[in-house]
Amino acid sequence: CLSILGCLFIIAIMIIYKKYVFATQRLILYLTISILLNTIGQLLQRISYDKIYKQHTYCSVLGFLSQYFGTCILLSVICILFEILMRVVFRREGGRLEWLYISAIF
Numbered sequence: 001c002l003s004i005l006g007c008l009f010i011i012a013i014m015i016i017y018k019k020y021v022f023a024t025q026r027l028i029l030y031l032t033i034s035i036l037l038n039t040i041g042q043l044l045q046r047i048s049y050d051k052i053y054k055q056h057t058y059c060s061v062l063g064f065l066s067q068y069f070g071t072c073i074l075l076s077v078i079c080i081l082f083e084i085l086m087r088v089v090f091r092r093e094g095g096r097l098e099w100l101y102i103s104a105i106f
Helices: 002-014 025-049 054-090 095-105
Strands: none
Touching: 002 025, 025 054, 025 095, 054 095
8 A cells, every 4th residue: 555655655746846857867766656557456465365266357457467567667668768878888878668568568
């Protein structure tokens, strides 16, 4: 529950103070959204495991969502690290690759 509130707080702060202007800030926003979705999936697993433990389809869907959102988090971190590499080492703007980042993350 605290993770959901924390993610919503970060998203609200980024929107209120317009901290999504640069590509790296938007990548952090995408990471926060990925973490929010993963946390909601984990919350659904914890709440419903006691009540619905015999439904194979429901468990398969929750397992798939857990794996998918976990992979989204990992890909978000990789995209942020690649953006830092492009800016620091190669001294290039990586903002042009944002469409590629979004398609890789989600």
